[in-house]
Amino acid sequence: xxxxxxxxxxxxxxxxxxxxxxxxxxxxxxxxxxxxxxxxxxxxxxxxxxxxxxxxxxxxxxxxxxxxxxxxxxxxxxxxxxxxxxxxxxxxxxxxxxxxxxxxxxxxxxxxxxxxxxxxxxxxxxxxxxxxxxxxxxxxxxxxxxxxxxxxxxxxxxxxxxxxxxxxxxxxxxxxxxxxxxxxxxxxxxxxxxxxxxxxxxxxxxxxxxxxxxxxxxxxxxxxxxxxxxxxxxxxxxxxxxxxxxxxxxxxxxxxxxxxxxxxxxxxxxxxxxxxxxxxxxxxxxxxxxxxxxxxxxxxxxxxxxxxxxxxxxxxxxxxxxxxxxxxxxxxxxxxxxxxxxxxxxxxxxxxxxxxxxxxxxxxxxxxxxxxxxxxxxxxxxxxxxxxxxxxxxxxxxxxxxxxxxxxxxxxxxxxxxxxxxxxx
Numbered sequence: 466x467x468x469x470x471x472x473x474x475x476x477x478x479x480x481x482x483x484x485x486x487x488x489x490x491x492x493x494x495x496x497x498x499x500x501x502x503x504x505x506x507x508x509x510x511x512x513x514x515x516x517x518x519x520x521x522x523x524x525x526x527x528x529x530x531x532x533x534x535x536x537x538x539x540x541x542x543x544x545x546x547x548x549x550x551x552x553x554x555x556x557x558x559x560x561x562x563x564x565x566x567x568x569x570x571x572x573x574x575x576x577x578x579x580x581x582x583x584x585x586x587x588x589x590x591x592x593x594x595x596x597x598x599x600x601x602x603x604x605x606x607x608x609x610x611x612x613x614x615x616x617x618x619x620x621x622x623x624x625x626x627x628x629x630x631x632x633x634x635x636x637x638x639x640x641x642x643x644x645x646x647x648x649x650x651x652x653x654x655x656x657x658x659x660x661x662x663x664x665x666x667x668x669x670x671x672x673x674x675x676x677x678x679x680x681x682x683x684x685x686x687x688x689x690x691x692x693x694x695x696x697x698x699x700x701x702x703x704x705x706x707x708x709x710x711x712x713x714x715x716x717x718x719x720x721x722x723x724x725x726x727x728x729x730x731x732x733x734x735x736x737x738x739x740x741x742x743x744x745x746x747x748x749x750x751x752x753x754x755x756x757x758x759x760x761x762x763x764x765x766x767x768x769x770x771x772x773x774x775x776x777x778x779x780x781x782x783x784x785x786x787x788x789x790x791x792x793x794x795x796x797x798x799x800x801x802x803x804x805x806x807x808x809x810x811x812x813x814x815x816x817x818x819x820x821x822x823x824x825x826x827x828x829x830x831x832x833x834x835x836x837x838x839x840x841x842x843x844x845x846x847x848x849x850x851x852x853x854x855x856x857x858x859x860x861x862x863x864x865x866x867x868x869x870x871x872x873x874x875x876x877x878x879x880x881x882x883x884x885x886x887x888x889x890x
Contacts, residue, residue, distance in 0.1 A: 466490070467546040468505070470526055470558060470587075473539050477522055479585065484511045484519040486580070492545065494889040498591035500559060505585045507563075513574035520583055523563040527587060531560025540829075543589050547890060554593040554890045561587030592639055594884035597828065600635070600643065600853065602628040602861075602881060609634070611880075615650065618865050618875040626800075627860040628879045629670070635855045637885035640806070642827030642850035646835065647863060648878040654818045655875065656868040660810040661721050661762065662825075662851060665803035666859040669712040675803065675862070677703045677782060679796030688786075689793035696734055696753075696785040701796050704740055705768065707777045713768040719802040720751065720763040721864050722784060723871050727756045728792025733784055735763035737770050740781035748780075753787065756794075759871025760864065765804065797873065800864050806852040812844045814868075827851050828884055853883055 468480040468490050479488040486508040493501050507523075509516045530541035541558040563585045565572045571582040603609040604616055606624050609631065617624045635641070645662070649655050665673065679686030681703050688700040720735045727733075732755050738748025748771075751764025769780040782799065810825055810832055817823060822835045827850025833840040853859060863879065 466548070467544070467553060469544045470523070470541065471544060472526065472529065472541045475522075475526060477519075477526060479505065479507050479523075484509050484515045486510045488585075490545070492593070492889055495591060496888070500588050501591045502586065502588050505587075507583050507585050508580065509583060510580045511578060513579060516574060516579060516581055520563050520565070523583075523585055527558065527561035527563070527585075530558040530587075533559075543587065545593070545890065552596055554595055554887065556593050557590040559588045559590075561585065591888075593887045593890045594641075595637070595887065597644075597882050597884050600630055600881040600883055602630060602879065604628055613648070613878040613880045616863065616877050616879055617873075618863065618877060619873050623874065625676075626864060627862045628881070629860045630853060630858070632856045632858045635853050635857070635859075635883070635885070637855045638888050639886040640852040640854050641883045641886040643853055644824065644826040644828045644882040645851055645861070646822050646824045646880045647865075648822040648880075649817045649819050650876040650878045652819055652876070654816040656814070656816045657823065657865050658812060658868055659760065659762075659866050660808075660823070661719065661800075661802050661864040662808045662810070663719065663802040663804055663862050664806040664852065664854070664859055665862065666805045666854040666857045668714065668716055668803060668805075670858050670860045673712045674709065675718070675801040677705075677799040677801065679798055682796065686797070687793065687795045690731075690786050690788055690791060692789060692791045695787050698785060699745060699783045700786050700794075701784040702740075702745060702781055703783075703799065704779075704781045705737075707779075710769050710780060711777050713801075715767050715769060715772040715774075717765055717767050717804045719765050719804060719807065720782065721800040721802050722761045722763050723797040723800065723864075723873070724756065724759050724761070725795045725797045725871060725873075727759070727794030728788060728790070729756065730788045730790045731756055731792055731794060732787045733761060733763065734787070735766070736783045736785065737766045737768065737780060738783070739771075739779060741779050745781050745783055747783070760866035762809075768801065797871065800862070802862060802864065803860075805854070805859075806849070808846065808848045808851040810844050810846050815841075815843045825851065828882065853881075855885070
């Protein structure tokens with residue numbers, strides 16, 4: 466057995482190292498617990514000074530773990546291996562203490578070499594993480610591999626914007642956060658601004674077509690409007706097929722609209738509702754958005770809006786416009802971004818050179834521009850860490866825009882790493 470506590474710099478091996486002779490530890494398990502309290506008997510041996518120092522070292526590290534929320538220092542972990550070799554698992558530490566045994570025979574410090582017992586208590590995360598591994602990814606044009614797959618920020622033409630993970634490649638018993646790296650492979654610097662990233666693990670990830678092309682709208686991809694128009698006119702109306710609704714089954718998706726052109730004065734809004742006999746009803750209405758750069762997040766919607774039991778009912782997506790001036794626009798496509806796990810990243814005014822990357826680290830924390838070994842905190846993130854799901858086929862979708870107008874087909878390379886998450890080890 467191996468049992469130790471660490472902040473990544475200082476490591477105390479309680480199961481046997483120096484003054485620490487050994488420990489008795491059996492991990493507690495509590496279903497769905499965020500935090501678990503445990504008590505660990507530890508045997509110490511040495512001079513009174515060595516024993517006092519060892520106890521104080523434990524107390525100092527556990528106190529620092531308790532204070533981490535205020536100091537924002539490195540995280541602290543219990544690290545455990547139940548056998549003499551193999552993988553070492555970790556659980557985050559949130560604080561604790563070390564107290565001498567109350568039995569006189571177990572706390573005597575008066576001999577040249579003394580043996581005492583202390584009771585180490587701590588609060589840790591209710592889950593264990595295995596060693597970090599790179600995920601095997603595949604794309605529409607590349608078989609599964611590590612080292613990265615090539616995608617395009619595009620619709621479902623060419624090499625679409627998803628990377629696939631087969632069920633056998635995600636171990637563990639709980640969803641696990643990932644470290645996602647997106648490398649600019651376009652051949653030129655890109656002034657990326659917004660990234661919309663989602664995981665589809667439950668809506669037929671291997672076959673669901675989550676792109677609604679502008680050409681599929683009832684009036685075509687191009688629409689125009691008069692001055693003073695409101696949201697009553699359906700500028701773009703795209704029916705949702707029974708096949709798609711049977712796959713989405715009432716789950717939530719973000720509607721990301723990509724426009725090849727649209728008037729600067731236009732404020733757009735999406736709605737999802739029933740579409741029966743050629744009649745559309747504004748069932749669920751999203752927020753109003755102003756166009757900036759050609760890609761617009763039009764909000765989050767259950768598809769279909771009626772829920773699971775009406776999964777094959779007729780429904781449609783409508784995009785409407787409010788504008789004080791006359792104008793028009795051409796809709797390239799709508800991406801139905803899955804939200805089984807969803808993350809948004811944003812930066813302003815920085816151009817990422819070809820060959821450099823942005824990285825969103827949900828494992829250790831941090832979102833940054835990665836240039837060689839340098840990390841620049843140019844990005845902000847919102848939402849929980851991006852997760853992958855054990856024993857499920859799934860796809861990671863990536864959509865991004867730039868400071869300029871929408872540019873279809875930007876080439877990227879995607880890699881991802883994770884630590885498998887277990888309820889117990």
